[in-house]
Amino acid sequence: MDNGVERISSNELSDRMQVTASQIRQDLNNFGGFGQQGYGYNVKFLYQAIGKILGLDKTYNVIIVGAGNLGQALANYVRFEKRGFRVIAMFDINPQLVGRKVRGIEIRHLDTLSDYLKQNDIQIATLTLPKAAAEEVALKLVEGGVKAIWNFAHTDLNLPKDVIVENVHLSESLMQLSYNITRHQKGKDEKL
């Protein structure tokens, strides 16, 4: 779409995505199918349809609990806001952070979290705090009505089943990298 392409075939998509054309057709058909035989896909329509599947046609109020470097990095990602994820408050216990603002977003004291949740409709809470505090805070969030948690704390949260948790384990990604380095090195050694 950015390149001005108006329609695209599954074969052209396949070249760009390095996934087979039949896989692309099959995946999209699972959601109803958005292409036409002989025409392919209308790019703008497909973009909107996929956005709708992903829930990007709505806006979400987001809070960030843990205003350290990682929390601040996430608060600064303007592109999340463009996709409908509006960070409206941050929380921390560090007196050097409480009261400060990041991109206009106030850092509040964690003690005020429950009251805040009573007065605001929050769809997503981001957990960027130490492992030891994560579960206790998560339970407070759930009590306050939050139904979705984006969890960067290095721990699996034990929460009611209707709470949606998306874990980000950066160390898994780093291990994937070291696995590939090791495999690559092994491949080179075997060729010698």
Add this chain to the structure above:
Amino acid sequence: MDNGVERISSNELSDRMQVTASQIRQDLNNFGGFGQQGYGYNVKFLYQAIGKILGLDKTYNVIIVGAGNLGQALANYVRFEKRGFRVIAMFDINPQLVGRKVRGIEIRHLDTLSDYLKQNDIQIATLTLPKAAAEEVALKLVEGGVKAIWNFAHTDLNLPKDVIVENVHLSESLMQLSYNITRHQKGKDEKL
């Protein structure tokens, strides 16, 4: 291992991991198999064997290019160091950051990167800088002999085939979350 468990069956692993026991056996057999019929797996041995597969039995010199919030957050993850990933330098162009230290790690000027790479053996470079600068810096890293890049910039890097790139797309994880919220909400609406 942390809980003092010395041996474990694939069935017990299955309960903990929520993957079928046969999948676990099959996966581990792909790497040679580490269990014994009727005994199961020796936990300490399995931990070491998996660590070796993942390349965690070695140490890696890591640099972080981009010393903003995200770069600093990664530099502060002591647990990466415990796994053998030693961050030994950071780079940035921001005069307010250059010369400062994060957890004892100096932030150097990006202009000194190529010289630094001549004098130091770096296995992994972490890219935590804006998209616009990522590819140029990545090419400099590759010229300097870096063979593995952990890429947090929101762009696909176009690099020689022997360079290993692990992309971290945080927005994909956030979209997974919003997809699950949407699906969950739809499920509830349909029940009404």
